[in-house]
Amino acid sequence: MKRYLLFLLLTAGACKFNDNYTPARIEGKQLEITPDIPANDSLENFITPYKEHINKEMEEVLAYLPYNLSKSDGRYNTAIGNLMADALIELSNPIFNKRTGENIDIVLLNYGGIRSSIAKGDVTTRSAFQVMPFENEVVVAALKGEAVREMIHYLIDSGTAHPVAGIELQLEKDNSIKKVLIQGKPLEDSATYYVATNDYLLEGGDSMNFFLKAEEATNLDYKIRNLLIDYFKAKDTLNPVRDQRFIKVE
Amino acid sequence: MERRKFIQSTAAAGALAGIGSLGLLSFTAAKKPKHITILHTNDVHSHIEPFDNGHAQYPGMGGAARRYTLINQIRQENPHTLLLDAGDIFQGTPYFNYYGGELEFKLMSKMRYDAATIGNHDFDNGIDGLLAQLPHAKFPFINANYNFDNTVLEGRIKPYQVFVRDGIKIGVFGVGIELKGLVAKKHYKETEYHNPIDTAKTIVKQLREEEKCELVICLSHLGYEYRDDKVSDQKLAAATKDIDLIIGGHTHTFLPKPTVALNAIGEKVLINQVGWAGVNIGRIDFYLDSSGKKNGGGAAIIV
Numbered sequence: 278m279k280r281y282l283l284f285l286l287l288t289a290g291a292c293k294f295n296d297n298y299t300p301a302r303i304e305g306k307q308l309e310i311t312p313d314i315p316a317n318d319s320l321e322n323f324i325t326p327y328k329e330h331i332n333k334e335m336e337e338v339l340a341y342l343p344y345n346l347s348k349s350d351g352r353y354n355t356a357i358g359n360l361m362a363d364a365l366i367e368l369s370n371p372i373f374n375k376r377t378g379e380n381i382d383i384v385l386l387n388y389g390g391i392r393s394s395i396a397k398g399d400v401t402t403r404s405a406f407q408v409m410p411f412e413n414e415v416v417v418a419a420l421k422g423e424a425v426r427e428m429i430h431y432l433i434d435s436g437t438a439h440p441v442a443g444i445e446l447q448l449e450k451d452n453s454i455k456k457v458l459i460q461g462k463p464l465e466d467s468a469t470y471y472v473a474t475n476d477y478l479l480e481g482g483d484s485m486n487f488f489l490k491a492e493e494a495t496n497l498d499y500k501i502r503n504l505l506i507d508y509f510k511a512k513d514t515l516n517p518v519r520d521q522r523f524i525k526v527e
Numbered sequence: 528m529e530r531r532k533f534i535q536s537t538a539a540a541g542a543l544a545g546i547g548s549l550g551l552l553s554f555t556a557a558k559k560p561k562h563i564t565i566l567h568t569n570d571v572h573s574h575i576e577p578f579d580n581g582h583a584q585y586p587g588m589g590g591a592a593r594r595y596t597l598i599n600q601i602r603q604e605n606p607h608t609l610l611l612d613a614g615d616i617f618q619g620t621p622y623f624n625y626y627g628g629e630l631e632f633k634l635m636s637k638m639r640y641d642a643a644t645i646g647n648h649d650f651d652n653g654i655d656g657l658l659a660q661l662p663h664a665k666f667p668f669i670n671a672n673y674n675f676d677n678t679v680l681e682g683r684i685k686p687y688q689v690f691v692r693d694g695i696k697i698g699v700f701g702v703g704i705e706l707k708g709l710v711a712k713k714h715y716k717e718t719e720y721h722n723p724i725d726t727a728k729t730i731v732k733q734l735r736e737e738e739k740c741e742l743v744i745c746l747s748h749l750g751y752e753y754r755d756d757k758v759s760d761q762k763l764a765a766a767t768k769d770i771d772l773i774i775g776g777h778t779h780t781f782l783p784k785p786t787v788a789l790n791a792i793g794e795k796v797l798i799n800q801v802g803w804a805g806v807n808i809g810r811i812d813f814y815l816d817s818s819g820k821k822n823g824g825g826a827a828i829i830v
Contacts, residue, residue, distance in 0.1 A: 297558075297817045298558070298561055298695055298741045298815040298816065298817055299741065299815060299816070299817075299818075299826075300742070300771065300813050300814065300815050300826040301560070301814050301815060301816045301818060301826055301827070302813075302814040302826055302827045302828075302829065303771075303797065303811065303812065303813055303814070303826050303827070303828045303829070304811070304812040304814075304828075304829045304830070305784065305785035305797055305799060305809070305810070305811045305812075305828070305829070305830040306784070306785075306809075306810055306830070307782070307784070307785075307799075307801050307807050307808070307809055307810070308597060308807060308808050308809075308810055309588065309806065309807055310577070310588055310589050310590060310593050310594050310597065310805060310806055310807060310808065311587070311588065311593075312577065312580070312586075312587035312588070312593075314593040314596050314597055315593070315596055316590065316592035316593050316596065317592045317593070317595040317596045317599065318592075319637075320591060320592040320595045320634060320637060320638070321592040323633070323634070323637065324575060324576070324591070324592065324630070324634070327575075327622065327626065327630050328575075328576065330625070331621050331622060331625055334621075334625065335621060403621075406621050406624065410618075410619065410620075411618075412618070412624075412651050412652075476711055480708065480711075481708075502624075
């Protein structure tokens, strides 16, 4: 605080003399940073070691993918979304169980959170950064069955392939529910379900307001990107598929 | 880029407040005109390298080393230049994930940024993560509407900074967006958010009346415009006076040209924002003289 006061005094002193200048003309424009502008050598050279280190890390091959994965390959569920949701339940549950003695019943992420496709071939650290550039962490919310029912209706209303695991949701042509199962069992309004998601959605992101009804939430201090990296490392070949977890009967 | 230009006349947005005895000026010898250039970026989001040549939207665009070339060219043209950033320096490429913002701050220091304000993503490694990188920044961070008193940033962030370029006093203050709901509480901790408009009114008065600034610039991470009542640069412009320029960020807004808005007393104020990822740099040139045309005369704005 003292330093700040000193700064104030100094700047006040510097501003004592009184000029009478006012703007007569103001010009404003935007300059594009185009490829034909030469890079400044000293800055470029300064960046190089950082760039080389990152490229080395990013190019580390973690797994093999025999086909392209894109989030546009399914209407209600996609292979890439299923991969993310399955990875989440597989790697988060042991941590959650160790901390609480409970098990994760459901995973729900958001479709918009799949930030990139993955091309067939080598899956690298860069792939994980592209799919999940953000710092979001895994959280597990305890939701009553009623709130899970709201979640089901959110999925139906959105008609979007939000990544899910642990649930089976089949819709009739008119969007009525044909079948809904949680961990293979019917949904009970009074039961408590443990729903793994990310910290952004837990706070109601993407209008997932049912998460605001969480009775408690456990942050696993596990970044989703790191979870994906660990998952890729643990698998030799990735072969996720679109399946029956969320479908509409045609 | 070829730009359509047009001229608008404006009252010299309150630059006169607090400067007395202007009426006598027309009888004294005119002073040498002054030229101040403001360069600005926003939401660079760790985009240190240019986009790939195959990028769908911005092929080959951006890059810190190219930006620096352009900045140096403009500084040669006019040494009386300020270089400012409107926040969200962090997050968006692995450079941030690996180095926590160190390289971003070091490069901005090498480019001789004069000041930056704080965006919501600058809290992405927590308030401690921001503090840890501050030693790499040789420029001040300015924000006037966050109270950091009960946080590790106490005393580290200035509400404003007064720069003197060619004898012209330029007051630059910062305002930031409400963090609640946007940033996890565990990241911003006990940082208190105050209404940016109320804060701006107080600070602008101080800059004009006490600091006797001839130009007042707001460095904002509020966002350009919203459909609802959320405070934006447009709302800030309309509710205040005596600000010459609002440099914005957060909404990644690409403007075809800087916006000329009207302030609370019907004077014109410039708002500019240049997209994101360092694909553009904004340039505002102020030509000042001592003709002191108060109300009615004023500056010609060419955008």
